[in-house]
Amino acid sequence: MSTAPIRRRDLLRYGAVGLGAALLPLGLQRIVGVSDRQVAGLVVRQAGGGDFAARSPAVTHFDVAYQVKDLKPEVMPRSGYDATTDYYDVSMHEATADILPNLKTPIWGYNGKFPGQTIEAYKDRKAVVTFRNNLPAGFDGLTIHHHGGIQRPEFDGYPLDLTYDSRSYPTLIQPGHSWTYEYPNPNSACTNWYHDHAYGKTSQHVYRGLAGFFLIRDDMEHQFNLPKDEYELPLLFQNRRFDSTGALVFNDNEHSGVVGDVQLVNGKPWPRLQVAARKYRFRLLNGSNWRRYFFTLSNGRPIIQIGTESGFLRAPLNLPMIQLYQGERADVVVDFGGLAVGTKVILQNRSDEAIGTPMGEVMLFEVTSTVTDDSQVPVILDNTWTDLSTPQAVASATVRRIFEFDDSNGFWVINGRTFNKDRFDANPRYGTTEIWEFGGGSGWYHPIHLHLIDFQVLSRDGNPVRPWERGRKDTVALAEGDTASVIINFDPKKFFFTGPYLMHCHNIDHEDHDMMTQYNMLAV
Structure with a gap:
């Protein structure tokens, strides 16, 4: 037995x-x-189970060609709207997806889609979303986190049921039940996403398919002449493993991180995207459980980064590589202008674990037409947000906190402790500025995500930050043995929600094995 x-x-x-x-x-x-x-x-x-190293069914790289409209996730239709609010009704249920050739893959999906449909919101316009758990009776409870969103604790996707300050928070949404989330969306234009956040089950639920984009737009974005419509495409990068029938294979005993051997982009393996010889805007999201991506273009052209998790940079960056750890996003423009029809450009992953493996190739861009391109990347993007990296801002920080991310006795821990719903490890107040120092001492890399707030990275190992980290972020990567300092301004003019919010590693297998804590957001 x-x-x-x-x-x-x-x-x-x-x-x-x-x-x-x-x-x-x-x-x-x-x-x-x-x-x-x-x-x-x-x-x-699980322990004592079959060989997780068994390979997935073979997939020929770049065999299937897609136009943007075919690879772009569907936009979620509204169930209603009024002068201030858009309403959505979402069923979370079992379905099948066409992922591998000639096979059907059972998934869990938001409205049965893999990935989930994209919610498109507008700054300061509320989105009210009813999520219904239509899984069969006896299956898992679910909770939904709007990652990058600014919302009250009871709508933030807390992983356990909780009662706090005499307010009743929802239990996990059990099969046959629903919970309505309210998202006020005070964010600037940005690339967010939504995914399941159930305690101890986040990794498995996201692996099954419970993830999708949540895009917020604003007036500033509309004033720009960036590529749009058929020249704008959100790209969700994940990797999965399958058995011979097409079913997803998940190693429930691998607390270091689930590693797949099939590279997916918007749910399709190694796609070939047909493009015109012009500029495209891509919203990049690392939605993998474990894998990191160091993106380069095979023709050596730079990738133009225009935004980070929480919105536009002050000015665009021409970069040879875009590094994305789990949960991180990058808003980029790729220029195929001047390339001859028939030119092929591979999006490569140059991270250490991908080089020399099939996972070193991600997707292929194939130039199939020429068109007139009147889009432009502005020289100045968004210089309206407060730069917290100035000496004056740093001097205004009144509290410095230290968090060490490590492993201990088979668990992933923060400051030597596992998650405890009855303990807060920070109690910041609105109207203050704090510096949080993160250290990764386990020999693994840990992308650290803070709910509710964004921040700026001040330094790495005491050195100046990398150019693409100078913007507003909600997730910061700790490489093996790395340290990073971030500065946070708890500005009550931007929002004013009090109560418990989470901080955790976004290697969600680490999160599930307890590399998570919470802070208590206090009033002024």
């Missing part, structure tokens, strides 16, 4: 009564159970 691990996250979710086992380090926690099991179309590999 095979055995499978019981993890601390499951003890917290279901309690220890009847389990009859003490909490042991990961890989040593055992109860009687199945090792490989099929769970609603997902092959879950």
Whole structure:
């Protein structure tokens, strides 16, 4: 009889009564159970299970050609609207997706789509979204996080049910139930996303398909003459592993990070995108559970970065490489102008673990036409936001906090501690500025995401920050053994929501194995 691990996250979710086992380090926690099991179309590999190294069915790179309209995720239709608000109704349910050739892949999807439909919002116009859990009875509870969004705690996708300050927060949305989220969207134009955030299950739920873009637009963006419509495309980068039937394979016992061997872009493996010889705007999102991307173009042309997670840069950057860790986004322009019809350009991943492997190729751009291009990248983008990296801003910081991200006794920890819903590790107040210092001592890389707030990176290992990190961000990458200092202004003029918000590693397998904490946002 095979055995499978019981993890601390499951003890917290279901309690220890009847389990009859003490909490042991990961890989040593055992109860009687199945090792490989099929769970609603997902092959879950656990301790004692099948060979996770088995390869996915072969896929020929760049075999299928797509036009922008075919690769672009659908825009979510509104269920209604009024003078101030757009309304949406979203079903989370089982479906199948056409991912691998001639195979159907069972997925969980927002409105049954993989990836989810894109929510397009406008600055200061509220979006009210009812999410309905239409999974079969007995399946997982769900919660939704608008990643990059600014919203009250009860609408932020808290991973557990919580009662705080006499306000009742929702429990996880159980099958057959729903919860309505309110998003006020005070953000500047930016590239956000939404995904499941259930405690201990985020990795598996996102892996199944519960993720999609959430784009916010504003008047400034509309004044620019950037590429738009059929020349603008959000790109979600993920990697997955499949069995011979097309089912997703998920290693439930791999707390270092789930690694796939099929590269997906908007749910399609190694796509070939047909483009015209002109400029395109791409919204890049690393939505992978584990993999990082160091993007370059095979023809050596620069990639023009115009924005980070929280909005436009002050001025565009011509970069030879775009580095994206999990959860990070980059708003970029790629210029195919002057290239002859028939030219092919590969988007490459030059990260250490991808070089020399099939994952070193991501997608192919094929020039198939010439058109007139009147779009422009402004010399100045957005210089209206406050630069917190100035000596005056740094001097105004009244609190400095230190957070170490490491592993301990089989868990991923922050300052030596795992997640505890009854503990706050910071209590910042509106009207103040703080500096938070992050250290990664485990030999792994950790992209650190803060809910609610954005920040600026001040330094890395005491050195000046890299050019693309000088903008407003909500996720900062810690490479192996790296340190980073960020400055945060808790500005009550921008928003004023109090209560619990999260900070965690966005290697979501690390998050699920407890590299997460929370801070308590206090009034002035």
